[in-house]
Amino acid sequence: MQKVPFRRAAATAVCAVTMAATTFIGGSAVAAPPQTPSTPIEFPAADGQLMSYVVNAKAANRGQTKQASRAVQAAGGVTVQEWPEIGVVIAQSDRASFRADVLKQGKSHVVSVGATRTITVAEGTPAGIDTPWQTAQQPQLPQLRSKQLANTDLLYGDATFDGVTADPRENEQWDKAQIKANQAHQITDGSRDVLVGVLDSGIDPVHPDLQANIDVTASVNCTDAGRPDTSPTGWFPTTSSHGTHVAGIIGAPRNGIGITGVAPNVRMASVKVVNDAGSIYPEYAICGFMWAGMKGMDVTNNSYYVDPMQFWCGDQPDQKAVLDAVEKAVAWSTKQGVVHAAAAGNASYDLANKTTDDVSPNDISGTHRQINNGCKDIPTELDGVVTVASTDQAGKLSSFSNRGLNVIDVAAPGSRILSTLPNNKYGLLSGTSMASPQVAGVLALMKSEHPGWAPSNMIAQLRSQAQDQSCKPSATPTGSECVGSAANNSYYGEGIVDALRAVR
Incomplete structure (x- = not known):
């Protein structure tokens, strides 16, 4: 069946007053229902508060x-x-x-x-910057209310963790069979010329199943208030093993131990955008995307949403300024040749029909607010970013996965995925955070076989090559039924990603 055209149109920012959009049906202008303005969120600042x-x-x-x-x-x-x-x-x-x-x-x-946040800058001002205020001991980093990174290492909620021992377990990687990566490896394991940026919480630099594929010279820490920190250890993981798990899914090498990544021969850069409290503030993400473009990366993986807002609304001044800045960073890096994959999110939310948000802001007590489709989960809903939903071992939409007709691009395995953890360990994690790196790995394989392809061509090919999936029953809540066709629907987008077709 015919696939829908590549990429949804950018949402138009709405003003503080209710506005109606105009569409054309049969050559006649028809006014669309007006969007309800989003509930204002205060971004307070007091004298003396950094x-x-x-x-x-x-x-x-x-x-x-x-x-x-x-x-x-x-x-x-x-x-x-x-x-x-x-x-x-x-x-x-x-x-x-x-x-x-x-x-x-x-x-x-x-x-x-x-x-960029509703609270004081806990990390303070980077060293070497003269400030007109007194430099004081900053308070400890606050813990995120609903997106805490702890032993379960969640960048999104509703995930699970089970520790397992470290030994060869490639035969347990059902996810690689679902996306046909095991078949693709008969053709290629990827090229050393391809570099994938893992925008996350850092990668264990000495894990025996990762070390050979980490590009130290391209790695960076962006959590120093948004300034690139190129110190030798700045990009190491500290409080979270999330980035190490994501990296293993993308590019654990084929070395006779542990597991094998989707693209086991490509290089990976650790781009640390998660601070020790689990926050990914806009300045961190902007730094990460800009660094990826400056360093000539081919692919980035983004298993997060930008804090402290689950959705950034274009009809609110502070949120609109942030939304524009992150959007420009993504667009610029894309222009440099970087293609981006991002997790759709784990709120079991219909991204095509936004109404309310009970999470934001997540660095203080959140509020129940009205939102509209001009509010975006970033970076996953930005143009030029592949939005990835999660599937389970049966090929059904994972119960936690966000969805949305013409918002989801493709789906990939994200439930109970085996991968690397710090200290020479392996474990199972669930979330769209685990589905997105599957797609990043497929894009890396595609780039290895087609080095001249631009990001737009790669995304178009990824979508058209995906394995069509009819709407299967899911454990998602009532009212979240799958809509669309086998060629394009709200659960799978254009289908489950296909690594074999990507390398052919």
Whole structure:
């Protein structure tokens, strides 16, 4: 059956007042139902409270970005990082009036300013930056309310962990058979020329089933307030084994021990975007995407959503500024040749029909709020990003997986996936966090066989090659029934990813 055209259209930001969209049916204009404005979320700042911001310049060039930095300084803040390639400045300030003052001081050069979190910057200001405020001992990092990274290592909720001993277990990797990676390996294990960025919590640098495939020179820590930290150990995992598990799914080498990844011969870079409390703030993600483009990576995996909002709404000023900045970072890295895979999320939520959000913001007490389809789960809902749902061993949609007609691109195994853990261990984790790296691995194999393919071509091929799946029964809640055809539906998108077709 005919596949739907590649990639959904970008959602149009709505204003604070209710607006109606217009569609065309049979040549006649028809007004679509208006979207309900999202419930405002305050991003408070008090004098003396150190906060982090994105500042969007009016143009993506060095001159405009420098002018935006000057406006930051004039408003009593400091620049942590400039990204002139996209016209974004990461700034900090302890003044309550900072946002308004930056817009006033930079009225000819700044288009928007947004706070990146609702709490004080726990990590403080990076070393070497002169600040107009007193440098004090920062409070301990807060633990996320609903996305905590602890022994179960969840970047999304509703996952499980079981420890197992470390020995050769490739025969237990049912997931590789479901996506036909075992057959694809008869053709190729991937190329050493291909580099996959694992934007996550760090990769165990000495795990015997990972060490050979880690590119140390391309690895970085982005959790130092959004400034790239290239220190030798900055990208190591600290409080979470999540990134190590994800890395094994993508590229554990074929070395006679442990497991085998989807693309066992490609290189991987550890791009640490998860801080010790389990938070992935916008400045961390922006740094990760920019680093991937600067280092010439071919693929990135993103098994997270950007904190503290489960959905970032375009009709709220702070959220819109952040949404724009992350979107620009993704678009720029894509233009450099990087293709991105991302987890759809584990809230068993219909991303095509957004109504409410009970999670955000997750760095303080969240609130029940109304949202609309102009609110996005980022990075997975950004254009040019492959949105991945999760399947179980029977090929059904995992009970925790998000879904959405024309939002999900493809599906991949994510329930009880065996992979690497720190300290020479192996274990089972469940989540769309485990499904996304399956797709990243397939993209790495595809890039190995077709090095000249651009990201848009790779995504189009990935979608068209996927194994069509009819709507199968699922354990998802009532009201979340599968809609669409076998060629494209709300559970599987265009089907379960197919590694064998990718390398053919």
